[in-house]
Amino acid sequence: MNNFSKSITKSFAVLGTMSSLAFLSSSSTALAQTQVTVTNGPTMAVPVTGTINTNPAPQVLHPYQQEGAVSDSSTCAPQCIISFAVVPAGSRLVVTNVSAQVGASNDSFVIEGNGAAYFVPKAYPTASYLNAPVTVYFEPGSTPTARFFVPNATEHTSLIVTFVGYYVPTQ
Secondary structure, X not given: OOHHHHHHHHHHHHHHHHHHHHHHOOHHHHOOEEEEEEOOOOOOOOOEEEEEEOOOOHHXXXXXXXXXXXXXXXXXXXXXXXXXXXXXXOEEEEEEEEEEEOOXXXXXXXXXXXXXXXXXXXXOOOOOEEEXXXXXXXXXXXXXXXXXXXXXXXXXXXXXXXXXXXXXXXX
């Protein structure tokens, strides 16, 4: 292994150790940015300076959870749409989990409002609810929606859906 490769390997080892120490330190320090300076040896005199973001979970700082409901699916059949709050300017909404009461005759619902349709099916046909991990993004100014196709307009089912996730700053 040549001297250049050895220097790079040492630099990465030092950065890894420093970032691990910063992450494992107190919670107030772990959520802050840590200034790191690595200076190579005399044969490789190129200093490396930078900032490491030690915040591993933006959802801790900007959590999102919102529920919407239709009390009787027969009032909006054949399609019931539940709208959520508009995503605020300067933020991107990341939905990471959905849970819903869909009734026995519905087999899924659709998440919309991000320029695409994301279908969320029930785990098994006879269930009346679902819970699923997802990753769906909504840009600033968009309105997240859950659309239910109601095949039986005479069935009086309460439709409930909860989106859980976090906001990420876009600037």
